[in-house]
Amino acid sequence: MGMYLFLLNKLIHQNKWRSLFMISFPFLLWFMVVPFVTDTLDESEIPIAWVVEEETNEMNTIAQQIENHPRIELTHLTKREAYRAVQTNEVEAAFLLHDDFLNHIQAGKMNEQITWVRSDKSFFDSFVKEKVASEIMRFALSSKAANDVTQYRGLTTREDWRKVYQHAEQYWEPEPLFQMNFVPYEEAEVLPENENSFQSKGYAALIGFWLWYAWMIFVVLLLSLYKWKSQGIIERLRLHQGSLIPFYIRFYLLTSGFALLLLLMICYLSSRPLQEFGFSYSSIIYPSVIVFAVILMITFSFTRIFKSPYLFLLVSIVYSLLSLFFSFLTFTSDNQSKWQVIFPHTWLYQLIF
Amino acid sequence: MIQVDQINKYIKKNQILNSVSATIHKGDSIGIIGPNGAGKSTFLKILASILKPDRGKIYYQGASYKEKLKELRSNIGYIPQDIALYEDLTVQDQILFWQKASKQKVAKEYVNKVMSALDLFGVQDKKVKALSGGWKRKVNVSIGLLHNPELILLDEPTAGVDLAAKEDLIQWLKLLQQGGKTLVMVSHDWDILNRICEKIMIFQKGKLIFFDAFSKLEEFELNNFGNETDKDLGKLLKLRMR
Incomplete structure (x- = not known):
């Protein structure tokens, strides 16, 4: 045989x-x-324009967390510069954070706070959109936690709010404490x-x-x-x-x-x-x-x-x-x-x- | 051993065999002759169970071919007219492959005997594609005989073979015949038919027109071909006289 x-x-x-x-x-x-x-793959970074009206610590932290991703390169531009950069394909897309963005998010007002500008040639920006959304959501949830706790305890100073906010942030490191992986049941x-x-x-x-x-x-x-x-x-x-x-x-x-x-x-x-x-x-x-x-x-x-x-x-x-x-x-x-x-x-x- | 009863065979609407009947006994050595396209090879392939007749029946040891197919195939050694060998193997590997592929147990001693009789040891390390036509034909024959079959069916075994190789083949077939094997061979070579076969079948246009002892052939020729009604067959039979 x-x-x-x-x-x-x-x-x-x-x-x-x-x-x-x-x-x-x-x-x-x-x-x-x-x-x-x-x-x-090693060298490639997705260039993204980042437009904010107000430079605060929180805003810088959000931008920093997005920029920490090895594939994303954030460029801080004005609104006008960002539109031009998208048109000339210098960046894949631009994310424009609206006026009073932080206060709105902290207040739990989530709708229509960011404008996503892209061109016909934009391809990889949808991946960045996910990252931006997750960082904003993280900020929103930590803010919500800080709002609720300060309100419940009767704390009124900005410093108290920041302390509670920092405490809530711990639950996101190194990975979010609670994660869900959504998959269709049949293909799970x-x-x-x-x-x-x-x-x-x-x-x-x-x-x-x-x-x-x-x-x-x-x-x-x-x-x-x-x-x-x-x-x-x-x-x-x-x-x-x-x-x-x-x-x-x-x-x-x-x-x-x-x-x-x-x-x-x-x-x-x-x-x-x-x-x-x-x-x-x-x-x-x-x-x-x-x-x-x-x-x-x-x-x-x-x-x-x-x-x-x-x-x-x-x-x-x-x-x-x-x-x-x-x-x-x-x-x-x-x-x-x-x-x-x-x-x-x-x-x-x-x-x- | 084998009984053929009124078999007919059509290939693409052409009738190749027309109501052929014959009985082959154990130990017979039969030569089949006839002009090209007379149905000789088709008849041999039907005996070998490669082709099925379209009409008529064929029996092996009293039972139909279908019933005894496995037993029949293990007892048949069919040597095709074309060289059906793996050209890229050496002769030794070739023989080893067919030895291992065989359903029956093939004794190494018998394989050596076949190789020795056909003088194959001298070329055992050569690839088949490097051999001459005569040597290829001898290897082709040896493969069909490895499992020591009872019924040996040969289709033009000496075609393209030189005299020395032909002599080896004839001597080996004679030995097999003397050993009680049943031989049926298609050939145009009267020399091998004269020396090996005791009976002759003559096919003409799909019909078996003569099947008797070699000695009766002359009488048949005188009765049927004195007037040379079939030129091709007449020429073929005249070659015997040379």
């Missing part, structure tokens, strides 16, 4: 250069891309934790591409079956073994095992430099394996349906490319039609997110 599998494997990978290329190509590609990607078990949508989509595109690559490798390996069939070897095996089922099982295990191992390796490798940005290997690996197992079965069934190797190749390439592109487009637009479930990449994105 062992020798049979060894020789069959040798036959599947008879072209050593081809096999070497199959394995090394994604790694070479990744090593060429990764310095660029990590440098870009497979959703990754604490990933923002920008990072997730970029990573999904990468995993989708690797899945497509491993799929193509499997297709190339399956072409051996057509060659052997035309040479009369498959027919001979049927007579020799009495049935082709044992042969197909072994062939399927060897080829799918190779493609799956390759997928796991490239997913692992490509997740490593991105782990510091919150990407998690384990959150994608199980969905990828499940979806890839179904892909393998579908592709293997194509060899039984399509008698011509050219037709098999054409159908596999067209189907896999449609799956890669359509699924990702609908995934990024969050607008999925029912018919798109025919594409395996759609299942991958559904399982991961």
